[in-house]
Amino acid sequence: MRPPKVLEEDVLESLTKVFREKGYEGASLSDLAEATNLKKASLYHRFPKGKQAMAEAVLQNVNKWVQENIFSVLQNEILTPEERLKNALSQISVLYSAGEETCIFRALSMRVGLELFEEQINSGMQLWIINFKEIGIELNFEEDEALDLALQTLIEIQGALVVSRTMRDKNIFSQTLQKIETRYLHRFL
Amino acid sequence: MRPPKVLEEDVLESLTKVFREKGYEGASLSDLAEATNLKKASLYHRFPKGKQAMAEAVLQNVNKWVQENIFSVLQNEILTPEERLKNALSQISVLYSAGEETCIFRALSMRVGLELFEEQINSGMQLWIINFKEIGIELNFEEDEALDLALQTLIEIQGALVVSRTMRDKNIFSQTLQKIETRYLHRFL
DNA sequence: GTCTATAGCTAGATAGAC
DNA sequence: GTCTATCTAGCTATAGAC
Numbered sequence: 474m475r476p477p478k479v480l481e482e483d484v485l486e487s488l489t490k491v492f493r494e495k496g497y498e499g500a501s502l503s504d505l506a507e508a509t510n511l512k513k514a515s516l517y518h519r520f521p522k523g524k525q526a527m528a529e530a531v532l533q534n535v536n537k538w539v540q541e542n543i544f545s546v547l548q549n550e551i552l553t554p555e556e557r558l559k560n561a562l563s564q565i566s567v568l569y570s571a572g573e574e575t576c577i578f579r580a581l582s583m584r585v586g587l588e589l590f591e592e593q594i595n596s597g598m599q600l601w602i603i604n605f606k607e608i609g610i611e612l613n614f615e616e617d618e619a620l621d622l623a624l625q626t627l628i629e630i631q632g633a634l635v636v637s638r639t640m641r642d643k644n645i646f647s648q649t650l651q652k653i654e655t656r657y658l659h660r661f662l
Numbered sequence: 663m664r665p666p667k668v669l670e671e672d673v674l675e676s677l678t679k680v681f682r683e684k685g686y687e688g689a690s691l692s693d694l695a696e697a698t699n700l701k702k703a704s705l706y707h708r709f710p711k712g713k714q715a716m717a718e719a720v721l722q723n724v725n726k727w728v729q730e731n732i733f734s735v736l737q738n739e740i741l742t743p744e745e746r747l748k749n750a751l752s753q754i755s756v757l758y759s760a761g762e763e764t765c766i767f768r769a770l771s772m773r774v775g776l777e778l779f780e781e782q783i784n785s786g787m788q789l790w791i792i793n794f795k796e797i798g799i800e801l802n803f804e805e806d807e808a809l810d811l812a813l814q815t816l817i818e819i820q821g822a823l824v825v826s827r828t829m830r831d832k833n834i835f836s837q838t839l840q841k842i843e844t845r846y847l848h849r850f851l
Numbered sequence: 852g853t854c855t856a857t858a859g860c861t862a863g864a865t866a867g868a869c
Numbered sequence: 870g871t872c873t874a875t876c877t878a879g880c881t882a883t884a885g886a887c
Contacts, residue, residue: 594828
């Protein structure tokens with residue numbers, strides 16, 4: 474067992490970057506090899522099932538990051554619900570580099586990607602809804618209000634990422650996060 | 663001058679469908695030829711500059727449709743501002759097939775597409791902002807409120823398209839359009 | 852204007868040396 | 870575990886007959 478030239482986690486990070494920027498079909502194995510600093514054959518050694526397995530590993534790794542850095546923060550009973558929400562929103566800003574990077578779900582949700590990764594994308598989105606609904610309930614919203622608010626939160630995050638990218642204005646993203654916080658904490662807008 | 667086998671407008675419609683579903687890099691010339699019912703060489707006869715020119719023509723054609731069916735409706739002084747807004751929102755639902763089809767800007771806004779079509783995408787988005795700001799002003803919002811509202815409208819439309827697609831629930835899109843209408847007409851939410 | 856045929860290249864994937 | 874070299878299939882694009 475020879476030691477790896479590049480750590481598994483660094484490989485995943487590089488793969489994630491390429492899939493986010495170029496999408497599933499736009500990301501070529503040459504792109505992926507170059508980004509990871511490995512040759513194509515070495516990438517295949519790590520992922521014998523090929524490109525699809527690389528994208529699946531990326532999705533799994535992002536989901537894990539989100540669970541550890543966002544959902545678990547929302548559920549952390551040591552903090553007040555207000556603090557949890559604020560911390561989670563600031564981690565969301567980290568996840569998307571303040572609006573500069575796209576959502577991996579979106580990047581992989583063109584026709585081919587959606588067919589290949591439907592389950593992971595779908596269940597990943599459901600978790601966002603569940604966790605944001607729960608924090609809404611803890612902030613004293615009614616159950617159906619909390620569900621609407623969670624859905625609205627996802628819509629605004631995704632929309633702000635698209636609009637701030639296509640209009641090349643990342644303030645749009647940070648303003649949207651601020652608006653979400655205000656709505657949860659002050660019940661208006 | 664031999665008569666064309668397929669009308670120019672039908673070719674554009676088919677090309678649009680493929681680029682929306684698969685994105686720029688995911689759309690192969692084989693896909694495009696099959697969808698238009700033309701052979702690859704015939705497509706090159708119509709678009710001598712190749713695939714990039716096809717996507718540019720698609721963008722131009724969509725922008726024209728939006729101008730004629732959405733922006734001009736918003737500006738139609740024969741109708742009240744309320745009627746104009748309602749009509750425009752219902753045309754938006756047509757544009758996206760009630761949430762089943764994606765936005766062409768989004769489909770072409772991965773790295774490569776955004777580099778190639780930045781100008782058209784950027785100016786297209788600006789027009790949405792301008793037109794929705796104007797209808798807000800006509801509905802008696804202050805100028806800066808109207809701008810915020812226009813931006814929020816774009817964000818929600820784009821976000822609802824992403825979320826309703828990734829969660830496979832197109833009600834999300836129609837509910838969002840309803841919410842936008844309510845906010846413009848009744849000044850809450 | 853449309854087609855068949857094909858050029859030249861890059862894609863994803865594999866074999867086998869080290 | 871990583872590499873060079875290579876396979877086949879698909880890609881964008883073009884030539885030239887009809």
